[in-house]
Amino acid sequence: xxxxxxxxxxxxxxxxxxxxxxxxxxxxxxxxxxxxxxxxxxxxxxxxxxxxxxxxxxxxxxxxxxxxxxxxxxxxxxxxxxxxxxxxxxxxxxxxxxxxxxxxxxxxxxxxxxxxxxxxxxxxxxxxxxxxxxxxxxxxxxxxxxxxxxxxxxxxxxxxxxxxxxxxxxxxxxxxxxxxxxxxxxxxxxxxxxxxxxxxxxxxxxxxxxxxxxxxxxxxxxxxxxxxxxxxxxxxxxxxxxxxxxxxxxxxxxxxxxxxxxxxxxxxxxxxxxxxxxxxxxxxxxxxxxxxxxxxxxxxxxxxxxxxxxxxxxxxxxxxxxxxxxxxxxxxxxxxxxxxxxxxxxxxxxxxxxxxxxxxxxxxxxxxxxxxxxxxxxxxxxxxxxxxxxxxxxxxxxxxxxxxxxxxxxxxxxxxxxxxxxxxxxxxxxxxxxxxxxxxxxxxxxxxxxxxxxxxxxxxxxxxxxxxx
Amino acid sequence: xxxxxxxxxxxxxxxxxxxxxxxxxxxxxxxxxxxxxxxxxxxxxxxxxxxxxxxxxxxxxxxxxxxxxxxxxxxxxxxxxxxxxxxxxxxxxxxxxxxxxxxxxxxxxxxxxxxxxxxxxxxxxxxxxxxxxxxxxxxxxxxxxxxxxxxxxxxxxxxxxxxxxxxxxxxxxxxxxxxxxxxxxxxxxxxxxx
Numbered sequence: 001x002x003x004x005x006x007x008x009x010x011x012x013x014x015x016x017x018x019x020x021x022x023x024x025x026x027x028x029x030x031x032x033x034x035x036x037x038x039x040x041x042x043x044x045x046x047x048x049x050x051x052x053x054x055x056x057x058x059x060x061x062x063x064x065x066x067x068x069x070x071x072x073x074x075x076x077x078x079x080x081x082x083x084x085x086x087x088x089x090x091x092x093x094x095x096x097x098x099x100x101x102x103x104x105x106x107x108x109x110x111x112x113x114x115x116x117x118x119x120x121x122x123x124x125x126x127x128x129x130x131x132x133x134x135x136x137x138x139x140x141x142x143x144x145x146x147x148x149x150x151x152x153x154x155x156x157x158x159x160x161x162x163x164x165x166x167x168x169x170x171x172x173x174x175x176x177x178x179x180x181x182x183x184x185x186x187x188x189x190x191x192x193x194x195x196x197x198x199x200x201x202x203x204x205x206x207x208x209x210x211x212x213x214x215x216x217x218x219x220x221x222x223x224x225x226x227x228x229x230x231x232x233x234x235x236x237x238x239x240x241x242x243x244x245x246x247x248x249x250x251x252x253x254x255x256x257x258x259x260x261x262x263x264x265x266x267x268x269x270x271x272x273x274x275x276x277x278x279x280x281x282x283x284x285x286x287x288x289x290x291x292x293x294x295x296x297x298x299x300x301x302x303x304x305x306x307x308x309x310x311x312x313x314x315x316x317x318x319x320x321x322x323x324x325x326x327x328x329x330x331x332x333x334x335x336x337x338x339x340x341x342x343x344x345x346x347x348x349x350x351x352x353x354x355x356x357x358x359x360x361x362x363x364x365x366x367x368x369x370x371x372x373x374x375x376x377x378x379x380x381x382x383x384x385x386x387x388x389x390x391x392x393x394x395x396x397x398x399x400x401x402x403x404x405x406x407x408x409x410x411x412x413x414x415x416x417x418x419x420x421x422x423x424x425x426x427x428x429x430x431x432x433x434x435x436x437x438x439x440x441x442x443x444x445x446x447x448x449x450x451x452x453x454x455x456x457x458x459x460x461x462x463x464x465x466x467x468x469x
Numbered sequence: 470x471x472x473x474x475x476x477x478x479x480x481x482x483x484x485x486x487x488x489x490x491x492x493x494x495x496x497x498x499x500x501x502x503x504x505x506x507x508x509x510x511x512x513x514x515x516x517x518x519x520x521x522x523x524x525x526x527x528x529x530x531x532x533x534x535x536x537x538x539x540x541x542x543x544x545x546x547x548x549x550x551x552x553x554x555x556x557x558x559x560x561x562x563x564x565x566x567x568x569x570x571x572x573x574x575x576x577x578x579x580x581x582x583x584x585x586x587x588x589x590x591x592x593x594x595x596x597x598x599x600x601x602x603x604x605x606x607x608x609x610x611x612x613x614x615x616x617x618x619x620x621x622x623x624x625x626x627x628x629x630x631x632x633x634x635x636x637x638x639x640x641x642x643x644x645x646x647x648x649x650x651x652x653x654x655x656x657x658x659x660x661x662x663x
Contacts, residue, residue: 016634019634019637061620061624061627062620062621062624062626062627063620063621063622063623063624064624065624065625065627065628066624066627099645099648102641102642102644102645105637105638105641106638106641106642106645109634109635109637109638110638112634113631113635116631124628125627125628125631128628128631128632128635129631131635132631132634132635132638135635135638135639135642136638136639136641136642138642139638139639139641139642139643139645139646140642142645142646143645145645145646145648154646174589174593177593177598178596178598180599194596195592195595195596196592196593196595196596199588199589199592
């Protein structure tokens with residue numbers, strides 16, 4: 001083991017270091033005030049984020065159990081960035097909480113699980129990373145310790161993820177039986193369109209679909225999102241989903257490439273179902289967290305359209321969209337998080353007349369919603385545009401038409417909230433909120449991100465250039 | 470990398486004592502598994518699970534993997550089942566019968582089990598697996614230990630460490646959730662006093 005070890009595994013090692021610093025702070029005799037603890041953690045996360053950009057090299061470690069490339073580094077940086085924003089946003093929520101160190105220990109260990117999953121070269125490490133990224137999240141969804149609903153969410157999450165892991169493991173065991181290997185690189189040449197291989201792929205796919213909550217595997221999503229504390233909900237909807245999608249794309253495009261004919265049809269069907277059902281259910285919601293849960297289901301449907309392209313454009317547009325999605329969804333969740341932490345209101349009706357009392361937050365929320373809906377000046381438009389372009393590469397115009405129609409449906413319910421905030425009158429609207437500086441910074445980062453990632457043209461080309469090397 | 474069966478490969482149809490032991494063990498595992506799922510008392514479920522895990526250890530012995538079998542008995546039978554029984558005693562009334570599932574649910578679960586089983590059976594039956602390479606796998610504890618701590622040839626040191634982080638995170642999570650119960654119960658008590 002040489003010095004390479006430290007540069008290649010930098011992301012994971014840094015997280016381990018932060019986790020242990022937090023652990024020692026917790027175990028130490030001097031009890032630190034929560035606010036300064038939060039400042040220290042945010043500082044550490046900032047260092048972690050900045051360190052991710054320097055001194056990266058490609059390579060393999062641990063007999064190909066772990067690999068890193070420029071693309072993987074980019075994906076990890078995106079996730080790091082998202083976690084940093086979430087950490088800033090949850091300041092208002094966490095400063096009232098008793099267990100801040102535990103919150104971050106759990107959060108960062110799930111992030112580390114995602115890193116290992118993204119870097120995995122065989123099914124074994126992939127599965128371990130997946131478990132490391134889900135089990136602590138169940139404890140995190142229970143972090144509103146007094147609320148019964150939070151406990152219910154954790155219970156539903158752990159049971160549904162255990163069930164999906166079971167299906168995934170069954171698929172893995174069949175795949176191992178059919179090919180006799182757990183290494184991705186050795187599996188690919190042995191894949192045939194025999195029934196058993198396809199069956200094992202379907203089971204693996206179901207495991208993935210559970211985690212990205214594609215229809216018909218989405219039933220846990222709304223309940224878990226609603227019950228969990230807002231920072232955990234935003235983490236679930238953005239970071240956890242993004243990490244799984246990164247792995248999903250690379251596994252589909254490289255490992256299961258010989259089965260393209262099969263998985264194209266599966267994705268075709270599932271993406272239509274996901275978009276339509278996600279959108280139709282989102283229209284009916286009144287709780288904003290439930291609403292964003294269904295909206296994020298619909299967004300996954302759009303991402304699947306891009307993935308169905310089976311081209312470098314598919315990977316590039318997925319990564320690009322997730323980057324934009326982090327900004328837009330975190331912008332929306334950030335506002336909800338602040339309002340929920342300080343006023344305890346999460347329903348759409350409560351937001352009527354929000355503009356009169358909180359114009360800044362309303363504008364941030366509106367821009368984020370516009371970006372989620374994909375309205376041109378915001379980055380969300382470019383994200384969806386590239387996704388649909390990638391999907392159109394297969395020449396299946398039925399899928400593209402349905403995707404375009406769904407964008408119009410989604411416009412309706414996103415604008416419904418905007419209308420409620422700007423136009424509807426309310427006798428007792430949410431009173432003026434004095435936002436802490438730190439969450440406000442995070443929101444501003446999101447808004448700037450929404451505008452910049454769309455207009456700075458090099459963004460997509462940069463991702464694309466990393467893939468085609 | 471194929472399964473090192475207890476004996477050499479034989480033609481289909483002839484059943485030796487070796488095969489017979491395998492089917493006996495498999496039937497034992499399946500029977501206890503079904504009983505664990507269907508019994509009404511949760512404590513009994515845990516005991517049937519214990520027998521299932523002993524049966525799995527038996528399969529390992531049958532495959533001449535004594536070390537793995539011993540680990541299976543120590544960790545699963547001795548450790549995990551005992552933990553499960555502990556948590557049953559701490560949270561549930563062990564003697565109480567669980568509510569009977571509705572008949573609709575029973576019918577549909579039986580249907581899904583039957584279809585799932587027959588589909589998998591058919592697929593596996595149709596598939597021609599590559600022949601057993603009879604590759605000798607060194608299952609001595611020495612070799613397993615070396616591979617587990619190795620970071621160059623097999624690299625199993627990495628998953629080993631990742632699992633330890635997972636356990637740390639799981640423990641932290643459990644403690645946080647368990648701490649809550651104390652606070653809640655105190656609150657409940659004060660509320661009832663009021």
